[in-house]
Amino acid sequence: MSRQDRVSARWARLMNRLAARRAAWSKPATAFLSRPEPRTIGSHARGRQLAAGNFVFAGLHVEAPDLRLWDIAAPSDEFSAEQHGFGWLDDLAAVGDPAARQLAQDWLAEWIARHGRGSGPGWTPELTGRRLIRWISHAFFLMAGRGSDLSEPYLRSLAQQAMFLSQRWHSSTPGLPRFEALTGLLYASLSLEGMEPYLDPAMKALDRDCETQVGQDGAIPTRNPEELLEVFTLLTWAALALSEVGRSPSGAHWGAIERIAPTLRSLRHADGGLARFHGGGRGLEGRLDAALATSGVKYGAPGGLAMGFARLSAGRTSVIVDAAPPPHGRASTRAHASTLAFELTSGRRPVIVNCGSGAGFGREWRRAGRASPSHSTLILAGRSSSRLGASGESLEWLEETPSDVPVELARQQEAIRFEGAHDGYRQRYGLTHIRRLELGLDGRSLAGEDTLMTLNQEDHGIFDAALDRARLQGIPYDIRFHLHPEVDAALDMGGVAVSLALRSGEIWIFRIDETAKLALEPSVYLEKHRLKPRESKQIVLSGRVMEYASRVRWSLSKAQETPLGVRDLATEEADPLAVN
Numbered sequence: 001m002s003r004q005d006r007v008s009a010r011w012a013r014l015m016n017r018l019a020a021r022r023a024a025w026s027k028p029a030t031a032f033l034s035r036p037e038p039r040t041i042g043s044h045a046r047g048r049q050l051a052a053g054n055f056v057f058a059g060l061h062v063e064a065p066d067l068r069l070w071d072i073a074a075p076s077d078e079f080s081a082e083q084h085g086f087g088w089l090d091d092l093a094a095v096g097d098p099a100a101r102q103l104a105q106d107w108l109a110e111w112i113a114r115h116g117r118g119s120g121p122g123w124t125p126e127l128t129g130r131r132l133i134r135w136i137s138h139a140f141f142l143m144a145g146r147g148s149d150l151s152e153p154y155l156r157s158l159a160q161q162a163m164f165l166s167q168r169w170h171s172s173t174p175g176l177p178r179f180e181a182l183t184g185l186l187y188a189s190l191s192l193e194g195m196e197p198y199l200d201p202a203m204k205a206l207d208r209d210c211e212t213q214v215g216q217d218g219a220i221p222t223r224n225p226e227e228l229l230e231v232f233t234l235l236t237w238a239a240l241a242l243s244e245v246g247r248s249p250s251g252a253h254w255g256a257i258e259r260i261a262p263t264l265r266s267l268r269h270a271d272g273g274l275a276r277f278h279g280g281g282r283g284l285e286g287r288l289d290a291a292l293a294t295s296g297v298k299y300g301a302p303g304g305l306a307m308g309f310a311r312l313s314a315g316r317t318s319v320i321v322d323a324a325p326p327p328h329g330r331a332s333t334r335a336h337a338s339t340l341a342f343e344l345t346s347g348r349r350p351v352i353v354n355c356g357s358g359a360g361f362g363r364e365w366r367r368a369g370r371a372s373p374s375h376s377t378l379i380l381a382g383r384s385s386s387r388l389g390a391s392g393e394s395l396e397w398l399e400e401t402p403s404d405v406p407v408e409l410a411r412q413q414e415a416i417r418f419e420g421a422h423d424g425y426r427q428r429y430g431l432t433h434i435r436r437l438e439l440g441l442d443g444r445s446l447a448g449e450d451t452l453m454t455l456n457q458e459d460h461g462i463f464d465a466a467l468d469r470a471r472l473q474g475i476p477y478d479i480r481f482h483l484h485p486e487v488d489a490a491l492d493m494g495g496v497a498v499s500l501a502l503r504s505g506e507i508w509i510f511r512i513d514e515t516a517k518l519a520l521e522p523s524v525y526l527e528k529h530r531l532k533p534r535e536s537k538q539i540v541l542s543g544r545v546m547e548y549a550s551r552v553r554w555s556l557s558k559a560q561e562t563p564l565g566v567r568d569l570a571t572e573e574a575d576p577l578a579v580n
Contacts, residue, residue, distance in 0.1 A: 012171055016125075016164075020118030023163040028156035029192040036187060036241040038137040039233075039294070041286060042090030046529075050088060051100055057082035059360025061531050069107045070114055077121075078360065084115075084122030085130040093141050101141060108135070108142055109150055116157045118164075125168045126177035128161050129184025133237070136187050159195065162188035166198045169205065174213055175220060175331075176227050182206045183234045190241050203250060206238065210256035218256075218263030219307035221331035223324070225267040226280030228307065232260045233291045240294065261297035264288065266306030267320065269345035275309065275320040276343065278327065279334035279357045279370075281528045303409075310409055312416045315443020316347040321435075322375075323407045323420050326386050332398040334359070334370075337386035339402050339422045340435045341375035344446060344556070349502045350484040352376050352556075356526035361533060367396070369526050378433050378450050378479045380545075385424030385433070400427070415440050415447075429475060430454050430462030431545065445557035450479050453549035460548060467546075474544025479552060481510070481539040485525045489537045491518075498539050499559075507559040516541040516552045 049056060053065030058078035064071075074080035082088070092100045115122055122131065135142070135158060143151055162185060169181040182205050189199035213220060213231075220228050235257050239249040249257075267275050272289060273282035304310075308324025321342040327335040334357070344352040355374035358365030368374060372384035379385075389396035402424035410417045415438040425431050434451040454463050466475055483489055488501040492509070498520060500508040512518050523538035541552055 015171065016123050016168055017118060019167045020123040020164050023118065023160045023167070026160055026163040029159035029162075029194050030155065031193045032139065032155075032191055033193055033196075034191050034245050035139045036137055036191065036237070036244060038090075038093065038141075039237045039240070039290075040090050040137075040284075041290070042088075042092070042094035044091075044094045046088075047091035047093075047095035047100060050091060051095065051103060056529065056531070057088075059528065059530065068110060070110050074121075080121050081127060084111075084120065085127050086134040087130065089134045089138050089141075093138050096141070101144060104138075105142060105146060105150060108154065112153045112157045116153070116160065123164065125165060125172035125181035127180075128165055129169075129172075129181040132158065132161055132165070132184035132188050133180075136191050155192070158188060158192055162192060162195050162198065166201070169202075173330075174209065175222060176230055178209055178213070179206075179231050179234045182209065183238045186238050187241060190245055190247075203242075203253070207250050207252040210235070210252045214256040214259060216259065217305075217307065218259035218261070221327055222278060222335065223308055223327050223331075224278045224280040224334065225264075225274040225276075225307070225309075226283050228260060228267070228280075229264060229274060229283050229288055229291065232257065232264060232295070233287065235260070236291055236295045257295050258297050258299065261292060261295055262299045263306045264292065265300065266311045267309060268318075269320065269343065269350070270313070270316055270318040271345050271348045271350065273345075273350070276354050276356045277309070277320075277322055277338055277341075278336050279359065281356060305407065305409075310407060310418050310420070312409075312418055312437065312439040313443075314416060314439050314441050317344065317439065317443035317446075319344050319418075319437065319439055319446060321418055321420065321437065323405065323418070325403060325405050325422075326398050326401045328401065329397065332401075333396070335386075335398050336370045336375065337372040337384035337388075337398065337401075337424075338375040338377065339385045339405060339424060340420055340433060341372075341377035342437065343376065346443075346502065346506060346508070346558075347504055349486070349504050349506070351487055351500060351502065351508060352481050353484050353525065355482055355524055357528075358526045358533070360528055360530075361526065365526065365533065370396075373478070373480060374482070374526075376481050378435070378452070378477060380425045380429060380431065380433070380452065380477050381475050382478075383425070383428075385422060400424075412438075425452075426455075426459065426462075428462070429466045430459035430464075431475075432459075440557075445555065447553075447555045449551060449553045451549065451551045452477065452545050463548065474546045476542070476544050477550075479516070479541040479554075482523050482525075483537050483539070485534045485536040487537070489520055489539070491520055500556075508556055509559055510539055510554065510556050512541055512554045513552065515550075516543040 055062045060075050060079050092104045165185040172178045172181045185202040189195045242249050310321040310323040312319040322338045355369055358369035372379045386398045386401040402422035404423045407420040418437040421432050421434040423432055431452045436449040438447040454460050486503050490499050492499040498510040519540045521538050521540050523536045524533040525536045526533050
């Protein structure tokens with residue numbers, strides 16, 4: 001982070017604190033005008049863990065059965081954000097018994113007593129918006145069985161936070177944080193007596209961001225699928241809240257919803273989860289389907305690219321490829337060097353994956369998860385196709401990213417074909433990476449070809465210089481295929497193939513030609529709500545580029561004895577405290 005950015009951040013914190021203190025003296029709301037229904041489903045398992053004193057936020061676990069939530073010293077800023085954002089209310093509400101309600105009421109009252117006057121780290125526009133949405137949505141759950149001892153401070157704090165948002169929403173970062181802030185302000189304006197004057201300004205601001213932050217193709221600048229889902233969810237919640245009081249979302253608001261829905265359908269794998277790219281995960285269980293159903297938008301997935309991703313789908317198999325340059329500038333602070341990486345899912349089972357975001361496991365895992373070797377793509381000389389900023393920066397932008405990523409998609413007689421290329425290695429090595437994928441129309445086979453080649457005389461010269469630096473030993477490359485932890489992989493056929501057994505009973509076989517060395521190596525799967533990275537495996541094809549063109553062919557296909565349809569009944573309930 002530059003000196004100017006640090007000064008700006010300190011100034012924003014100061015102004016947030018002053019606005020929060022001023023809001024604490026504002027005239028409180030005295031009643032609800034309306035109460036939007038809860039729109040999100042929490043986790044019963046996580047709710048039970050909270051009640052038992054196991055706090056799992058941002059990938060960190062604090063076991064404190066004798067402490068209240070606000071007595072815990074947050075081990076990271078991300079942990080603190082989850083505390084003060086009150087997303088855990090969804091989980092306690094999912095439990096819904098008297099003990100869970102009492103716990104939620106106690107923690108709410110304590111937050112008001114400790115932080116309601118504008119103190120603490122929770123007074124940022126995005127956290128305040130997130131918190132207001134939960135407080136208002138779960139009003140019945142929070143107020144049941146309680147009198148004025150809680151309802152009066154609760155209503156007063158709601159109004160004060162709405163006042164804070166009315167003054168500070170504009171200081172939030174454009175994108176998801178801004179949408180959180182504005183949706184929280186809209187909820188408060190619709191729900192609380194005396195807050196009505198803030199409704200029209202909130203709607204107008206939301207309209208502007210719908211027009212400037214959501215592209216005509218339903219994309220957002222970060223190209224993060226899970227973040228797009230969160231934006232879409234907030235917009236649908238806001239639209240429903242307006243409709244419940246007889247108001248209609250504007251054309252800009254509804255237009256953004258209509259643009260995003262088809263894009264999300266393109267980014268959804270066969271199992272219903274999102275593709276994991278650019279810091280995003282698979283999405284909370286059921287969130288995507290619920291958001292799409294709530295929106296009422298029936299448009300199918302568009303042809304061509306969606307937010308820079310190509311989707312190949314046939315039978316029960318989906319393949320999603322990162323087929324565009326990475327985000328740039330401020331939008332790249334959590335972006336990954338994943339150009340031409342892909343994921344493959346068969347039915348309900350992810351097979352080929354990317355490692356995912358390591359943000360919840362500390363700085364080193366975050367950087368590792370963003371690098372090209374953590375993705376199912378080709379890596380040249382151990383270098384990423386995009387470079388991260390200086391290691392001393394708290395949020396590194398991507399630098400030296402691919403600028404030219406030509407793509408072609410075609411449906412042929414027997415397969416769906418993808419062909420793409422990127423120039424991320426061209427400046428240093430003179431080589432362009434070209435990837436071809438063909439998914440059979442029955443979804444039972446994927447044929448791939450990865451090529452490194454020079455395109456002109458200038459590239460020849462750069463490659464020759466790189467070869468000289470390598471003392472004519474060739475430039476090493478690895479093509480990595482990271483496997484989901486539930487895939488059981490073993491070398492087969494004398495080491496020239498890998499058999500992949502899925503929990504559904506399907507068997508897939510990975511084969512290569514003889515131009516590369518095949519190995520099965522350890523890998524990790526970086527998953528939110530886990531305490532540690534999960535152990536997994538990866539298929540690695542290795543070799544050295546000695547000439548102006550080098551090509552590796554490989555294939556992944558279901559074993560012949562695998563039936564067309566598999567009755568997949570194996571299930572696994574996520575455990576928030578699981579480590580593998």
